[in-house]
Amino acid sequence: MSPPTLAVFKLASCDGCQLTLLDCEDELLGLSGQVEIAHFLEASSAVRPGPYDLTLVEGSVTTPADAERVHEIRAASRHLVTIGACATAGGIQALRDFADVEEFSRTVYARPDYIDTLATSTPVSAHVDVDFELRGCPVDRRQLLEVITAYLAGRKPDIPNNSVCFECKRRGTVCVTVAHGTPCLGPVTHAGCGAICPAYGRGCYGCFGPSGSVNLPALIPVLHRDGMDDRDAERFLHTFNTAAFEKELRR
Incomplete structure (x- = not known):
């Protein structure tokens, strides 16, 4: 065979x-x-x-x-x-x-x-x-x-559909948004990277696209609170997964 x-x-x-x-x-x-x-x-x-x-x-x-x-x-x-x-x-x-x-x-x-x-x-x-x-x-x-x-x-892939925040919790990384006011897409981004950026004090850039459960409109006010205006927030989302995040915003 x-x-x-x-x-x-x-x-x-x-x-x-x-x-x-x-x-x-x-x-x-x-x-x-x-x-x-x-x-x-x-x-x-x-x-x-x-x-x-x-x-x-x-x-x-x-x-x-x-x-x-x-x-x-x-x-x-x-x-x-x-x-x-x-x-x-x-x-x-x-x-x-x-x-x-x-x-x-x-x-x-x-x-x-x-x-x-x-x-x-x-x-x-x-x-x-x-x-x-x-x-x-x-x-x-x-x-x-x-x-x-x-x-x-012949089986289904075992790939989690949760957010980067779960990975931060698993590796014991302090939330950069809560602790330092750093803009971060971790709450709305699909897990998979191992939360590399937050582990080094940087906010998530959304490399893995929207996670399975996304409330993107709720994140925008947090980005504003952390110093981003509407243009900054738009540019923050328009990177590796531009169309996917834009689709979530329109829902």
Whole structure:
């Protein structure tokens, strides 16, 4: 019996989530003995066609070509998992959603007529059905390995859906907002990073996007109390998961 096949594809992204998988090193070597890595250009030029048992997709959909490509990837995949803020929320490039993309193209490129792009940067789930979304910028290596092994074992991934505040409590980190008045997105951000920034006295920047239970409008007055005006708060939210936090604000 042939081993299950794993494929990794990239859309519009920085490659950071794929590098997280490569950084697994020893775990990845052990995994390679249990699966056939059929498509992973970041790691190997060897490519075999689908269908694939598990496909990981990094990056957002920003061009007409990628909008077509995700349908091809979906059709070739038994299970499709999107990894990272770009693939799950449109990424930082979703800032284009609130601006004039044609004006950007004229400003940045000498020949904008050569640029074939969409007016928006959207998550893969906006175009095809996705079996699981793993958040983060980049994703956490432990969570990534959990998702891969879970699907290969035929079970649901055990990924918590609580906020960064839970992680601060677990590691005994004093709340930077309560103790120091530091603006922090921890109460509304998905857990997974291990609360790294608060552990070093900095507020959470929302790298993992909105958590499962979000009351974002209630956080805005706290940000105001801690010295942010409306413009500051808007810029604070418009980073790695711009579109996802904006969606929560509109609810």
